[in-house]
Each structure stands twice: as C-alpha cells, then as structure tokens.
Amino acid sequence: MDIDWWKDAVIYQIYPRSFFDHSGDGMGDLQGIIDKLDYLSSLGVDALWISPFYPSPAFDGGYDVSEYCDIDPVFGTMADFDQLLEESHSRGLKVIIDLVPNHTSWSHAWFKEALGDSPGSRARSRYVFRYSQNPPNNWGSMFGGSAWSRVQELTGKAEDRDWWYLHLFSSQQPDLNWGNPDVQEFFLDILGFWLDKGVDGFRVDVAHGLIKNPAFPDDKLGLERWEYADANGPYSNQPYYDQDRVHEIYRSWRHLCNRYNPPRMMVGEVWVRPRERASAYARPDEMHQVFNFDFLHCPFDYRLLRQIITESLRVDGAVGAPSTWVLANHDQLRARTRLGYPAGAMLERGIGAGDPQPDWEIGLLRARAALLLMLALPGSAYIFQGEELGLPDFTMMDDAARRDPTWERTNHQVRGRDSSRVPLPWSTGRPNYGFSDAKPWLPQPSDWDDLTVENQEKDADSTLCLYRESLRLRKEWQLGSGSLTWDNAPTRVLAFHNGQLHCWVNTSILPVNLPPGSQVILSSTGHPESPDAVNCSVGNSATSGSSPVLEPNVTMWFTRVDK
Known part of the structure; x- marks a missing residue:
C-alpha cells in the first residue's frame, strides 16, 4: 500500500455543479460524477478533488456551508456519496474533499x-x-x-x-472565531466524520485565514483592495491572514489524519508570500502540501518559470514536502485564457465582452506547452476540470447571467469567476453539449462543438489526447518521483532533465533545434502521423543524427540517443 501516494499524484478537480448532470435539472451532481468515472480513469489521473457538495444556500458556489456532514439535495444523497467513494476506490482513484473552516453560511x-x-x-x-x-x-x-x-x-x-x-468574503459567510474551543472541537468532529467514511484527504479552503490578529488593526488595502490587485494576488500578509497560531490547528488535524490506516492527506489553499511562509504549512507535522500559486500565475517566460520552479523545489524540499504544480482552478482564469495575454496584463477583475480578448490560438499553444512542462516536474500536479479539453473562459458571457457575489459587491467592477465555471461540453449535436437535458445553471458558449469530449476522442492531436498520453508517460517515466537538473539551452528556452527524459520549452518567438540525435517522445503540438486516432494514442517521433525543430510556444519531451 502506497501511503505517500500524494507525493507524486495527479489530482483532478471536480466542480460538481458544472461537471455532469445525471438528474436532468441543469445542475451537475454526484451521480453525474459516477457516470463519468470511467472517463476520469481513462484520463490517467490518480485522485479526485471534489469541491463542496454540502447543504448550502450557494451565495458563493457552495463555499457557504450550512451543514458540514450532509449532502445538498441538489447534488444527491449520502448514499450517492458512499457509492461515489466506493466506485472511485474500485478504479484506483483516491478521493479528497473540500473543507471550508474559515466561515460558515449565515444559515448554519x-x-x-x-x-x-x-x-x-x-x-x-x-x-x-x-x-x-x-x-x-x-x-x-x-x-x-x-x-x-x-x-x-x-x-x-x-x-x-x-x-x-x-465576513472576509460575502456577508452570507460569517467568519468563525478559531480562538473558541467549541470551533476547534467541532471541526475535529467534522474531519472524523468524513475520515470514517473513507475519504483519502482534504483540500482546506482559505487555510491561512483562520486566525486573526487579536488587536484588529487596519490593513494596508482598505475597502479598495481591487485597486491594488496584481498578478500575485492582493491578499497575503494582512492582519487576518497567516497568523502564527494557525499552525497549531493543523498540527491537531495532522495528528487526527495520522491515526487512520493508511494516514490521510491535506493540501492547503495558502495565499502567502514569501514562499517560505507558505511552505511552513507543509511542515512534517502539519499539512502534506500547499498549492503553488506563484507557478499558476507565472507568465510564459523562461526566466520567471525557472526562478519559480527552482525556488519552489528548494523551499518545499527544505520542509520535506513535495512541490505542487497547477495551471488553473475554479477561482482562476483558465490557462488558455491567461496565457493568451501578454505578460503583465491585469486580469484580476475578470474579462467581459467589452474587454480586450486573448489570442485564443496562442493561448492554446501555450496551455498545451505548459501542461507538458508541469507534468515533467517532480512532485504532484492538479488539473481543473475542462483543462484537458483546452477550454477557454466564457469571456463573452452576458453579465445578467453572472452568479459570482463579487460582481454585485463591487458594483459591477469585478466580474468574478463564473467564466471558468461554465458546465463542461461532453457531446456534439445534443442540447447543452450533453451536459444536461435542462438549461444549465450557467450558460455555455455557442461555439464549443469542436471542444467536446466526443469530438476530441476522435482526434489524436486533440488536447484531450495530449493529456492522456502525457499522463501515461509521466507515470511510465516516474517523473513525479524523480528529480530535476537544469540543462543549457538556446536563449529563451527552458531546459531540464528528469531522469532520462529531457524537457525543452520554447518561450521565444523563433524556432530552435533540439540537440542532434534527440528522440522526441512527445510534443505539445501532437504528431500529424499519429496512427491511432480512435484510442487517442499520440505517436512518437524519432530521429537519428538530425536536429528536431522546436517551434515557439511548444514543449517537447525527448531522450538523447547519441552523445
């Protein structure tokens, strides 16, 4: 039994209301996840992270919890969850669930x-x-x-x-007082309830925010925090975040998780800088890992990528934790959208129909290149649902359809996160792309026919097939448990090797040659000569004595057959 499975796992985030609707009411549900477990298994991921499914008035997409040990009827029943857990485990998929400890719903x-x-x-x-x-x-x-x-x-x-x-978030989400023993005991009971059911771990929401400075001093941002937002997020190092006493809470949680056989894991949503402060949450007696938001927000630039990767491996390694790599989640723009803008673009207010739009083709090229980079790195990786399809954000969404509380609370200045939460497209030629027979809870674009799972499974060069093949090779080459060594390369090319596999990422505007005699294992552009489109098998490309060409915005995995 691999008790440290999380160290090199690839974990797939499911936002339940937008994944797949089994009941036909326009909202995704637990039975919808069960319906697609074979799809998730065939993708090659190791675990599922399921966003909140608890009873909630859903002012904040379920992160306003009114009952922590039950299932919202819109998603199903506890029997559905038990079935989901059992059937996931039968396929070798671990299951971690979201825990929201900073606040409850006002209906709690x-x-x-x-x-x-x-x-x-x-x-x-x-x-x-x-x-x-x-x-x-x-x-x-x-x-x-x-x-x-x-x-x-x-x-x-x-x-x-x-x-x-x-309420650090919406007024419907009152903050708990974590100095109160009642609160501490309550959450230990909640963890125990789900651990007894057999969940494999927890993603801890706003993990850095539970303890507030008891003097309640003014912060540096005030009410106009969005005026100061930057690509790194405006919320770290404030008197309501990253207080030293918060670590006592996670030590008690880790002690509880370690009592189970096998021990269960925790990953923290920790918006804290510098990196050493974030990694402190993953010390041996606290959480097992924390999300790497510096990597998520990094522009497509070889210097910045190398700096962040080097720093992450060094700092996380110093506390004995694996680094995590992530390109998108339910709170962020999708990789294809974000990488379709030039470095330094201010995107924190969201994107609407009247805003400058990304270069969708460049964005897709870079998102695919970023995927191969991410999966070649040692540590664990997180994939947000729909990234495997190369989905863009729905930037042209009608403002009247928005559900994110940020839209109203900022007087329509910040559009929020709805654009990345649009229900997934499963099939072509069916209403709502096969997501649901009813009107979805959020609208879908009208031009996603080519992006459906059904269509991409027929195209060996599709983003879906690239994900499947890269995940297969990552496991075969044991990249998650490997180590990284930087290589020399032409200007603006990020180059390293992990074991025998070399990874080059071309962030320049010019093509470059790989070393002579390189055997290309996989390219982020796919291979036109792929022999088996139906099974999404991306063909290999080998050369001997020649120099394969690495185009701009492309990543290649290769080995050297001559020295």
Whole structure:
C-alpha cells in the first residue's frame, strides 16, 4: 500500500455543479460524477478533488456551508456519496474533499443561534463579533465592500445597533472565531466524520485565514483592495491572514489524519508570500502540501518559470514536502485564457465582452506547452476540470447571467469567476453539449462543438489526447518521483532533465533545434502521423543524427540517443 501516494499524484478537480448532470435539472451532481468515472480513469489521473457538495444556500458556489456532514439535495444523497467513494476506490482513484473552516453560511445552525442570543453569549463567541459605533476597522471583503456588517440589520434588535460581525468574503459567510474551543472541537468532529467514511484527504479552503490578529488593526488595502490587485494576488500578509497560531490547528488535524490506516492527506489553499511562509504549512507535522500559486500565475517566460520552479523545489524540499504544480482552478482564469495575454496584463477583475480578448490560438499553444512542462516536474500536479479539453473562459458571457457575489459587491467592477465555471461540453449535436437535458445553471458558449469530449476522442492531436498520453508517460517515466537538473539551452528556452527524459520549452518567438540525435517522445503540438486516432494514442517521433525543430510556444519531451 502506497501511503505517500500524494507525493507524486495527479489530482483532478471536480466542480460538481458544472461537471455532469445525471438528474436532468441543469445542475451537475454526484451521480453525474459516477457516470463519468470511467472517463476520469481513462484520463490517467490518480485522485479526485471534489469541491463542496454540502447543504448550502450557494451565495458563493457552495463555499457557504450550512451543514458540514450532509449532502445538498441538489447534488444527491449520502448514499450517492458512499457509492461515489466506493466506485472511485474500485478504479484506483483516491478521493479528497473540500473543507471550508474559515466561515460558515449565515444559515448554519450556529449562526442562527448566535443571532437569536444576546451579545457576549456563548453562541456569539463562536463567531467574530465586535462592538463599535462604526465598522471596527478598514478591512475589506475579498468580494468587495466592507468585511463588517451590522448585526442589527439581521436581528432588528436595538441592543445590536453597535455590534458588527466579520465576513472576509460575502456577508452570507460569517467568519468563525478559531480562538473558541467549541470551533476547534467541532471541526475535529467534522474531519472524523468524513475520515470514517473513507475519504483519502482534504483540500482546506482559505487555510491561512483562520486566525486573526487579536488587536484588529487596519490593513494596508482598505475597502479598495481591487485597486491594488496584481498578478500575485492582493491578499497575503494582512492582519487576518497567516497568523502564527494557525499552525497549531493543523498540527491537531495532522495528528487526527495520522491515526487512520493508511494516514490521510491535506493540501492547503495558502495565499502567502514569501514562499517560505507558505511552505511552513507543509511542515512534517502539519499539512502534506500547499498549492503553488506563484507557478499558476507565472507568465510564459523562461526566466520567471525557472526562478519559480527552482525556488519552489528548494523551499518545499527544505520542509520535506513535495512541490505542487497547477495551471488553473475554479477561482482562476483558465490557462488558455491567461496565457493568451501578454505578460503583465491585469486580469484580476475578470474579462467581459467589452474587454480586450486573448489570442485564443496562442493561448492554446501555450496551455498545451505548459501542461507538458508541469507534468515533467517532480512532485504532484492538479488539473481543473475542462483543462484537458483546452477550454477557454466564457469571456463573452452576458453579465445578467453572472452568479459570482463579487460582481454585485463591487458594483459591477469585478466580474468574478463564473467564466471558468461554465458546465463542461461532453457531446456534439445534443442540447447543452450533453451536459444536461435542462438549461444549465450557467450558460455555455455557442461555439464549443469542436471542444467536446466526443469530438476530441476522435482526434489524436486533440488536447484531450495530449493529456492522456502525457499522463501515461509521466507515470511510465516516474517523473513525479524523480528529480530535476537544469540543462543549457538556446536563449529563451527552458531546459531540464528528469531522469532520462529531457524537457525543452520554447518561450521565444523563433524556432530552435533540439540537440542532434534527440528522440522526441512527445510534443505539445501532437504528431500529424499519429496512427491511432480512435484510442487517442499520440505517436512518437524519432530521429537519428538530425536536429528536431522546436517551434515557439511548444514543449517537447525527448531522450538523447547519441552523445
């Protein structure tokens, strides 16, 4: 039994409401995931990360949880989850689930009890309430506006006029008080519930945010945080993030996870800089790994990529943790979109129909090249659903269809994350690309016929087939458990080898020659001579004594047959 499977695993993120709709109501569900387990298994991933499926009023796409140990009926039942877990495990797929500990929904029983009780009560001590005539400080919500709301607006009580509750996200997501033993015990019970069911681990949402500076000082951004947003995110190193006492929480969680056989894993969403502060969450007695957002946001530039990869391996290795690599997730623009813009483009407000659009062809070339780069690196990799299809963001979405709370809370200044959460296209010639027989919860573009799973499975050079072949070779060459050595290469080419496999990434505007005698194992452009389109087998290309050409925005995997 491989108890350290997570060290080199490829983990596929499922955003359930947009994956596949089994029930036919326009919303993806757990049975929809079960329907597609063979597809996921054939893709070659090792594990599934499933975003929240808990009961929720869904003001924030399910990250506002009203009950942590149940299933929202829109997604199915607990029996459906048990079946999903069993059938995933029978295919060799691990399952990790999202855990949201920074806040609950305002419809959670605890918050309802707090509102019904008096200031200073035990019920209110489980959340962050402050007494002040005005908002207690200048903290802004990550979704726009103030992070404080007046309690009286919810209770109507005169005694609550000068009481405020904290919500670092939407007002429907009150922050928990992690200094309260009730909260700590409550979440240990929640972890135990799902661990007893057999889940293989947790992705911890806003892992760096649970402890706040007890003095509640003003921060450096105030309410206009979006004015200061940059490609690295504006939210690290603030008085409500990355407080030292947060590590005590994860030590207790790790102790619980280690009591199971085999031990279960945790990966943290940690928006913290510098990298050493982020890697501290993955020390041997805390989480097992943290997401690498520096890599996700890195432009297609050989110097920056080399710098971030080198730094990640060094810093993560110093605490004994594997580096993680990720190109997209449910909170970010898709790789094809982001890489279709020049370096330095300000994209944090989202993209709408009236904004400059990316170069979709360049974006796809670079997204495919970035995939081969990512999978050649030692460590673990995370894939967001639809990336294997080369999906773009729906940048032309009608603003009236948006669901992200950021859109309203910023007075329509920040479009939010809906563009990357559009339901997946499964088949051509069917309503809603086969996602659902009903109108999907978010609209889909009208030009995705060529991007469906059905169409891409017939094309050996499709992005889907590139994913399948690269994942197969990654496992065959044991790249995730290997080590990286940088190689010399022409200007603006990123070059390294991992074991016997060499990886070159051309970030220049000119073609370059690979070393003479190189045998190309896989190219991010695919191979026109591929012999077996139906099975998505990408053919190999071998040369002897010649120099294969590496075009701009392309990655090649190769070995050397002469020295």
